[in-house]
Amino acid sequence: MSDVEKSGFVSKVIGPKKRWRAYKGRVKELPENHRAAVEAIERHLMHFVPTDADSNASMFEDLADLFEQAAANGTPIREIVGDDPVEFVETFAQNYSEGGYVPPRAKKQLTEAVERAADGEDAATA
Template sequence: MSDTEKSGLISKLIGPKKRWKAYKARVKELPESHRTAVEAIERYLMHFVPTDADSSASMFEDLADLFEQSAADGTPIREIVGEDPVEFVEAFVQNYSEGGYVPARARKRLTDDIERAAGEDAGE
């Protein structure tokens, strides 16, 4: 294996891992309601994760960007994801991959988790 090949392999293995850790640190700093929503969306997105590590990392970084800005602006969860979180996530992910099979159970969990996050956001 040449040095160039080794370098490419290392960046594929280490780069995305560093990006993932940075993403998780950003999510941890969000207000509780926004963090709950991002974590619910994250679980759902695992069904769609692109095979390309850079696309996958970009997708999660963009999700963090969206929720960081929304939290800074005081935007409620429902204004971010709308009334149908499944529709929101499926539209969001289309920018990154063709998507995958999502079982009904995952869709229900996402909807329930966003409902809980929106309730936290409203102080319920």
């Protein structure tokens, strides 16, 4: 794959680089456990490539909005994602694309990562 092809693929997956950097900066400012949950969701969302870069950039920006508001309101991660993080992410992604096939291993990794983030949040508030 040439550099031009890679650049086009990357833009389709993450959207315009300027928006991606802004999104990553916002995520970096989240409390540690919220950031860990967002990063796990982000990795999972990479399996859902929308039809255009703007939709994908909007999807990540909306994810940051959701977690920023939750952190500001003191909303626990479990209240955001519910009992099934995979279901949450797949439903969330459907708002932006038709989604794609996600291997069972990726679903398991998401569930485990969100559980660690939520458990860490519970330990911090105890």
